[in-house]
Amino acid sequence: MSTIEEIAKQAGVSRSTVSRVINNDPNVNELTRERVLEVVSSNNFVPNRAARKLAGGRTGVIGLVIPIGVSRLFVEPFFPILIQSVTNRCNHLNRSVMFWLGEPEYERRSISQILSNDLLDGVIVSSLEDKDPIVAALHQSQIPFVLIGRYRDNLPVSFVDIDNEKCTQTAVNYLIESGRKRIATITGVEGMVSRERLEAYRNTLAQAGLAVDENLIAEGGFVEEGGYDAMAKLLPHKPDAVFAINDAMAVGAIRYLREQGLRVPEDVAVVGFDDAPIAASYKPALTTIAQPIAELGRQAVDMLVQQIDQQPEEPLTQVLTSELIIRESA
Amino acid sequence: MSTIEEIAKQAGVSRSTVSRVINNDPNVNELTRERVLEVVSSNNFVPNRAARKLAGGRTGVIGLVIPIGVSRLFVEPFFPILIQSVTNRCNHLNRSVMFWLGEPEYERRSISQILSNDLLDGVIVSSLEDKDPIVAALHQSQIPFVLIGRYRDNLPVSFVDIDNEKCTQTAVNYLIESGRKRIATITGVEGMVSRERLEAYRNTLAQAGLAVDENLIAEGGFVEEGGYDAMAKLLPHKPDAVFAINDAMAVGAIRYLREQGLRVPEDVAVVGFDDAPIAASYKPALTTIAQPIAELGRQAVDMLVQQIDQQPEEPLTQVLTSELIIRESA
DNA sequence: CTTTAGAATGGGAACGCTCCCAAAATCTGA
DNA sequence: TCAGATTTTGGGAGCGTTCCCATTCTAAAG
Numbered sequence: 001m002s003t004i005e006e007i008a009k010q011a012g013v014s015r016s017t018v019s020r021v022i023n024n025d026p027n028v029n030e031l032t033r034e035r036v037l038e039v040v041s042s043n044n045f046v047p048n049r050a051a052r053k054l055a056g057g058r059t060g061v062i063g064l065v066i067p068i069g070v071s072r073l074f075v076e077p078f079f080p081i082l083i084q085s086v087t088n089r090c091n092h093l094n095r096s097v098m099f100w101l102g103e104p105e106y107e108r109r110s111i112s113q114i115l116s117n118d119l120l121d122g123v124i125v126s127s128l129e130d131k132d133p134i135v136a137a138l139h140q141s142q143i144p145f146v147l148i149g150r151y152r153d154n155l156p157v158s159f160v161d162i163d164n165e166k167c168t169q170t171a172v173n174y175l176i177e178s179g180r181k182r183i184a185t186i187t188g189v190e191g192m193v194s195r196e197r198l199e200a201y202r203n204t205l206a207q208a209g210l211a212v213d214e215n216l217i218a219e220g221g222f223v224e225e226g227g228y229d230a231m232a233k234l235l236p237h238k239p240d241a242v243f244a245i246n247d248a249m250a251v252g253a254i255r256y257l258r259e260q261g262l263r264v265p266e267d268v269a270v271v272g273f274d275d276a277p278i279a280a281s282y283k284p285a286l287t288t289i290a291q292p293i294a295e296l297g298r299q300a301v302d303m304l305v306q307q308i309d310q311q312p313e314e315p316l317t318q319v320l321t322s323e324l325i326i327r328e329s330a
Numbered sequence: 331m332s333t334i335e336e337i338a339k340q341a342g343v344s345r346s347t348v349s350r351v352i353n354n355d356p357n358v359n360e361l362t363r364e365r366v367l368e369v370v371s372s373n374n375f376v377p378n379r380a381a382r383k384l385a386g387g388r389t390g391v392i393g394l395v396i397p398i399g400v401s402r403l404f405v406e407p408f409f410p411i412l413i414q415s416v417t418n419r420c421n422h423l424n425r426s427v428m429f430w431l432g433e434p435e436y437e438r439r440s441i442s443q444i445l446s447n448d449l450l451d452g453v454i455v456s457s458l459e460d461k462d463p464i465v466a467a468l469h470q471s472q473i474p475f476v477l478i479g480r481y482r483d484n485l486p487v488s489f490v491d492i493d494n495e496k497c498t499q500t501a502v503n504y505l506i507e508s509g510r511k512r513i514a515t516i517t518g519v520e521g522m523v524s525r526e527r528l529e530a531y532r533n534t535l536a537q538a539g540l541a542v543d544e545n546l547i548a549e550g551g552f553v554e555e556g557g558y559d560a561m562a563k564l565l566p567h568k569p570d571a572v573f574a575i576n577d578a579m580a581v582g583a584i585r586y587l588r589e590q591g592l593r594v595p596e597d598v599a600v601v602g603f604d605d606a607p608i609a610a611s612y613k614p615a616l617t618t619i620a621q622p623i624a625e626l627g628r629q630a631v632d633m634l635v636q637q638i639d640q641q642p643e644e645p646l647t648q649v650l651t652s653e654l655i656i657r658e659s660a
Numbered sequence: 661c662t663t664t665a666g667a668a669t670g671g672g673a674a675c676g677c678t679c680c681c682a683a684a685a686t687c688t689g690a
Numbered sequence: 691t692c693a694g695a696t697t698t699t700g701g702g703a704g705c706g707t708t709c710c711c712a713t714t715c716t717a718a719a720g
Contacts, residue, residue, distance in 0.1 A: 003675095003676055003677085004676065004677065005676075005677095015676095015677085015678095016678085016679090019677070019678060019679090023678080047676080047677070048675090048676050048677065049677095050675085050676080050677090051675070051676035051677035051678090052676080052677055052678075053677090054675090054676080054677070054678090055676075055677040055678040055679075056677090056678060056679070057677070057678055057679095
C-alpha cells in the first residue's frame, strides 16, 4: 500500500504535485501530469480515503438509507433494483456505498448519530414516511442529501420522484375508458405512497363523474397475501376492475378472483404497479405501470454528487415519468 | 461536531485519558472514567472514524460483498434476509456496513482495488462461485474476511455455511420414505450451491438403492419461471416427486403441474428450499427446508469481528443446521 | 518518614492527505 | 536584455485520532 509521498519520490516531484494530479487540478504541466499518472497506475495507487477525509477532503463514500423493514424490502422488486442501480452508478463514479436498512424507531436515533460524524460525503434516503425525523436531522447536519420520493413538509430538500399522480390517473382512466364502472383500489400501508396514489385515484374518478365508493378501497400491505385478503373484502361490493398499487397485491387479487371462479379480465380487470418481473410472465400477464426505478437511482446519485461537488443554493428536484404497460389482465 | 480534545477539556482531563475511556482501556481511575463518559454522552460524541483509521486504529466499518446479479438478488429471499441480519448485527456491535453488489467480471477488478486500500476493517463475502478470484485477492490483501458458503479451493479461509448435504439428504429421504419412486430435482444455475445439493441428491438416491435418471434433473435458474419451464421438461418422464432447490422454482413447478391438471401432492409431491415467506401462505403450503439465514449473517459478523479483534492463527469455521418443514406440498 | 512499585495521567509524534502560501521556472513584450 | 506577469512546483501546517514514553500521583512496605 503506497502513499502519496512514495509516488512523489518515484515520479521525481513533490507530494503537492501528485495531489494536484490525482485531484485534477489544472495547474500542472502536461508532461509532469503524464509522468505522475504513469507512476500512479503502475503502483496501483489509490489515495487513502481516511487521510483524505481528515485533511478536509471527501471520502468518496455515500450513504443509502432505506428505512423500511425486511418484509417490504424483499417483496417489492423496487428496492433491489434501486439498490443495484445506486451501487452501479456509484461504482461508475468511483464512489462507494454505505447502507442502512433502518428498522424500527429506535434505530433511527443511531442512524442520525452515525450520519453526523462519519465517512459520508452525502446521503440518499428512500421510502420515508411523512415527516420522518431523519429528514430534519439530515437538514440540520448540513450533510448533502437527496430523497427518493417527495417529502411533505416545508423544508426545502432535494428529491427525485416519479409522477405518481399522473400515472395513477392514466391507469384509472384506462379502466374507465374500457368501460369499467366500479373500479376498486388496493392500497399498501398508510403512508406517503399509498396516499398519493389513493388521492389520484379519487380525483380521477371524480373528474370522470364517477362516485367514489369507500367500500371499494382496501389495504393490502404491499404483499401478495394482503392483496388476496383485500380482494376478498372488495368482492362483495361487486367491482368490475381493481387498481392495485403494486404487482404483488395485484397477483394476490387475481388469485382470489380465480378461486372464486371469476375471469380476469373479462369479469374483473386488474391493473398493477411496478412492472415486477413476475408481471410479464404471470398468467394472465399483468397490465401494470412501469416505474423507471433504475433511472431513479441513477438520478439520485447524480444529483447528490452534483450537490457535493458544487454546493448549489437551491435544492435540486426531478420528476420522472412512468408508463402504463398494457398486457392481458386489463 | 466535537473532538476528543474538547471532551477532554470539558471533563478536565487529557486527550489521552478520553481516548483510553472510549477504547475501554482498563488503566483509568473509575471516577475519572465515569466523569468522562458523562461528558461523552451529554455531547453525543462519536470519535471521528477517519482520524481513528489514520492513527492506526479501526474504522468500525465492514464490507459486505454479494457478487451476483440483481435477477437473483431479488428473487431469492435469502439475500434481503441476509443483508438485514448482517446490518442489524453490525448496528448492534456499533459497526457500519459497506456494500458491494458485484455484477459481471469487469466489476471484480474494481472491488479488489477498493478493498485493498479503504476504510474497511474486514469483509464478508456471500454466494461466490468456485474459485472466484476475489478470494485469492482477499487472502493476499491480508484483510480479515469471512465467507458465507464454503470455498472449494485449498486456501485456508474462514467460513460459515449450512449443511447443504445433510438437509438435502433429509428432504430426499423424506420423499423416499413416503413412497415416492421417481424423484426429480430442479437445480439453479451451474455453480457451487447447485452442485452441492445435486450431489447430495444423487448420493441419497444411490444409498436408498434407487437409480438416478438423468432425465429427472433439470435446471431452473433459481427463478419461478425457470421452475415452471423445468417442470415442463421433467413431466414427460413421469416423476412422482420433485425436489426444487429453492422455493421460487418449487412454486413455478407447482403452477405447471396444476395447469396440466395434476394434483400436488397426490400425483406429484414437491419440496422446496429456503422457507421463503410465500412458502407458508401458498396453496398448497410448501414443504421446504428452512435455512437459518439470519443466524448465518449474525455468525458471519461475529466471526469477522473476532478475527479483526483477536487475529487468531487458524481460520474459523462454522456449519449451521437447517430443518425440513413439512406442510402440504409433500 | 522515606523509598519504591504500580496506577493514573499527560503530551509528543505519527498516520496520509489537502490547503495555502511562497518560491522557482518560464514566458511575454518593449 | 530585463522587469513583470504567469505558470508550475515545493513544503509547512493541520485535520482528529492512537500509540508510546515520560511524568505525576498513590499507597504499601521498610
